[in-house]
Amino acid sequence: MTTATVSRWDRFRESFFWYSFKRDKVAIVSFSVLLLMVLAAVFAPLLAPADPYDLAQINIMNSELPPVGMSGADPAFPLGTDAQGRDLLSTILYGTRVSLMIGFGAVVLQAFLGILFGLMAGYLGGKVDAVLMRIADVQLSFSTLMVAIIVGAVFKASFGNLMFGEIAIYMLIFIIGVAEWPQIARTVRASVLAEKKKEYVDAAKVMGFGTRRIMFRHILPNTLSPIFVIATVQIANAIISEAALSFLGLGMPETQPSLGSLIKSGFDYIQSGSWWITLIPGLVLVVLVLVINLLGDWLRDVMNPRLYKG
């Protein structure tokens, strides 16, 4: 968007989208918080006081120090330390980075599969539609989390712990992407069914364009706004799924923690009173997911006022 010409920027500033954004306090606050968190995560190596992946910087003597403001705190560790003596602030920054990477990656994969299958089901219809949507139905009835847990379990059992830990990021993107594609496919199919009947599609057919060209160049651009809305919510879902998988020990290893595995590693120490190792990353996770969900709600209202009537 930044590379666009001045006229496009002007057009954006006069759009309904920008107008409703400016008037919605919740949207502005959520977007700012999200932007702040994304920036903090992207620049984590510059911002973080310590590198949690570097074993040389960790001192076990510093383990389980409380955050500043409690007795026994060390000002070098503003949010305290975890059980291995890692600075919690740095681990959270790096963890948010991992969580966001998996969230975005999984949604890109979902969107790819969902758009492809949704377009095919909606436009080609018939047997293709029946088979694809039956698979989607069955997968959804099993709940995406269940599918992800089972696939994760099978992968972990077949790759072994060590190997799984090394490629965990890609595995999680794959697992969550494959588990959740039906959500996007259904949305795409519904809008394709509506678009298919319109005259411009008939016109394109009469002009002799191929099926693939009509599907991707003509229909797809007109189905983008619902995809955009659902993809936003799906990022939040993917981050939660990742956290759940990591919490079960089927996700990121402790040496390369995401927010979920931080919560897991802290949970083992909560009975000894070190609540901050679990609850501070937990709070970060909740805020991250909440602002994405709020933005998703706002997008849905703006882009599809038809839904909001009821």
Added chain:
Amino acid sequence: MLAFLVQRISQAFLVMFVISVIAFAIQDGLGDPLQEMVGMSVSQEEREAIREELGLNDPMVVQYLRFAGNALQGDLGNSYFYSKPTLEVIAEHLPGTLELVIGASLIIVFLSVPIGVYAAIRPQAWLSKFFMGVSTVGISIPVFLTAIVLIQLFSIGVTVSWFPSDTGWGQWLNDFFSTEGGLPSYGRGDDLIHLFGTWESGFFSSGGLMHLVLPSVSLASIMLPLFIRLIRAEMMEVLQSDYVRYARAKGLSAGRINFLHALKNTMLPVITVGGVQIGIMVAYTILTETVFQWPGVGLMFLEAITRSDIPLIVAYLMVVGLIFVVTNTLVDLIYGLVNPTVKLTGKKA
């Protein structure tokens, strides 16, 4: 109706078939049963002989048919860890999970219906806005985090000293925000009442009930916001409909319209979604049971993964698959019965 019945049931069988193929593929792809059975000293020829005897050299289809045949007779192999039939192990753990789901469902039903209806009838009231706000936040909190916070608050206890304790009101505020703790957060307790078969119930003893509180509240917390939103949305739509307007014009009392006429039609879609959600709750029980070390099938499954207890993993998949398929089919059929306008997909209305 008969066509609908036949279609749903044949679909259920098809899904079950696919699940059994997947389960078989997992069993076949992961691990070698021979390694579990024989020691290092067994020679290559002897191994081959055992393989032949066990039928591991047969074609895939023959092996699958044997697997499916055994499964139909209730034989899904023996667990490596427990060294007894996997179905027996699952039967021992299932009551724990079922009681957790029942407890959570009770909480969901008794809270979501009144709150959802209230929020629909008075959408502008501050209490409705408060409930809707809380449910938006609630959707964003993963179930295991709710569980951990509940443990911190009600099991470990929190002492607050943010306010000056030398003044009366400061001490009062400190006490107000502090929690006692003491609720059990580990397992099911030891005074379970034996019902029948392998069912040890925690519903009939104070200890068992106390142990149920935190896990069922956690499990309910993930579904509650969804149901409140769903009931509110459906109810608001129904309240806009012509027959409700007509009932108002006729002068019926608001209570009668809301609770007799509107609520009835609100509950229809809620039943379908609710039925599916109860199946989905099985996935969340894995998380809840992990946090509370609740000895149900979810925790058993997770332990089976860490122990590479492949027969138990496969048996769990088959049993949970069966539960999902049966609930989904039943929900579809019930919905077809209460709402006869449901048409078969693809059939012209």
